[in-house]
Structures are given as C-alpha cells and as structure tokens.
Amino acid sequence: MEKGPRNWYHYYELMKNNAPLTIYYPICGGGEECISVCPYAHEIWEVGPMIAPMFGGKPRVRLRPFMAHPEKCRRCYLCVQACPTGALHRSDQEIRHPIFTLIKNSVKLFFKKRYGIRWVFRREHREKFRKNNPK
Numbered sequence: 001m002e003k004g005p006r007n008w009y010h011y012y013e014l015m016k017n018n019a020p021l022t023i024y025y026p027i028c029g030g031g032e033e034c035i036s037v038c039p040y041a042h043e044i045w046e047v048g049p050m051i052a053p054m055f056g057g058k059p060r061v062r063l064r065p066f067m068a069h070p071e072k073c074r075r076c077y078l079c080v081q082a083c084p085t086g087a088l089h090r091s092d093q094e095i096r097h098p099i100f101t102l103i104k105n106s107v108k109l110f111f112k113k114r115y116g117i118r119w120v121f122r123r124e125h126r127e128k129f130r131k132n133n134p135k
C-alpha cells in the first residue's frame with residue numbers, strides 16, 4: 001500500500017482492475033474477517049490507512065484490508081463467505097445497492113452456519129475493529 005492516506009475509491013479501483021476481488025469500503029467494518037480466514041493471508045493481504053466512511057458515517061482515516069499481491073490468490077472465496085457485510089465481492093460483479101447489500105448480509109449473519117454472528121463478534125475481530133477504526 002502506498003504511503004499517505006488516499007481516498008478509498010483509489011484502492012477499490014486498484015483491486016477492481018488488478019485482483020479477482022474488490023472491497024466496497026463504505027460498507028466494510030474493518031474487522032479483518034476476510035484476512036483471518038484466508039489460508040495465504042500473509043502472502044496476499046495488507047492493512048493500511050485510507051480515507052473512508054463507514055456505514056453512512058463521515059469519511060475519515062481508517063485502516064482497511066487491501067490485496068497487495070492479488071496474483072497469489074487461489075480463488076477459494078473463503079474470504080467472501082466470511083465477509084459479514086458483503087463489502088468484499090468478485091471484481092467482475094458490481095455492488096449496485098450498497099445499503100441493501102449491507103442490510104441483507106447483516107440479517108444473513110443470524111442464519112449462517114459458518115461465519116455467523118457469534119464468529120463475527122469474536123474477541124479477535126472486535127479488537128481488529130477497534131484498531132482499524134481509531135477515534
């Protein structure tokens with residue numbers, strides 16, 4: 001990730017053009033659930049600062065995941081299954097209604113067998129959330 005916080009859209013577009021997956025950052029909570037399930041996380045992902053809103057809040061500097069080495073991705077899509085908000089999705093698919101996507105995925109958390117509500121609220125994800133959304 002480049003030095004200095006840039007707008008989220010820069011990283012969204014970079015992944016959209018160069019990676020199999022991209023993140024629609026305004027509905028990413030920054031709990032790093034995607035990274036925690038990726039078997040090759042240390043080869044692929046970085047977490048860095050960018051200016052982004054969260055769930056309709058004001059844009060500010062937050063730490064967010066970014067695929068620094070997308071060529072190492074094995075396309076297993078575990079990370080997409082684990083994303084609690086629907087922010088992480090295939091780069092060849094658009095998120096047309098982000099708020100609807102967020103609501104739909106939040107409701108789904110109560111019914112998911114894997115990566116459901118209890119998993120998302122595990123201590124490690126709560127700690128990542130706090131670290132990545134500094135006050």
Ligand code: SF4
Pocket residue numbers: 037038039040041044072073074075076077078079080
């Ligand atoms: S698709 Fe699989 S290998 Fe690629 S980033 Fe997601 S979890 Fe990792």
